[in-house]
Amino acid sequence: MNLNKVFVLGNLTRDPDKRVLPSGQPVVSFGLATNRFYNSKEGEKKQEAEFHNITTFGKLAEISSQYLQKGSLALVEGRLKTNSWQDTAGVKHSRTEIIAERLQLGPRTSGGFPKKEEKQTENKDIIHEEEIPIIEEEDSGEIDPEKIPF
Secondary structure (H helix, E strand, C coil): CCCCCEEEEEEECCCCEEEECCCCCEEEEEEEEEEEEEECCCCCEEEEEEEEEEEEEHHHHHHHHHHCCCCCEEEEEEEEEEEEEECCCCCEEEEEEEEEEEEEECCHHHCCCCCCCEEECCCCCEEECCCCCCCCCCCCCCCCHHHCCC
């Protein structure tokens, strides 16, 4: 039995690039950076970044082009694929990418989503959500059930 499964959680290094295959299927590619933190032998804190090429197809491509942007946090689950080719000068190249099978978007504050207190309608009007009421405790330490909003 073989397994080709990858999970990466990181930030987009560039805005998604959307294309369409001759079959009409959408394809989106973007870069994702992951960081590794560790201590050197001397006890010095170190950080290194790893850069990944991500490709999404179909519905995932539509979602990633619509909601992701440079800096967005994303969790990508997929498989590794390496492509090799030879250029016109005869030099052989290869590129390893992650073909996304699942995508989880990061928090709204990382970009791509409307702000938490705002939602955009189809008419592009901004609707402010109702603020959540704050329930304060009385000096007695008990909460008055009549002040609970639900």
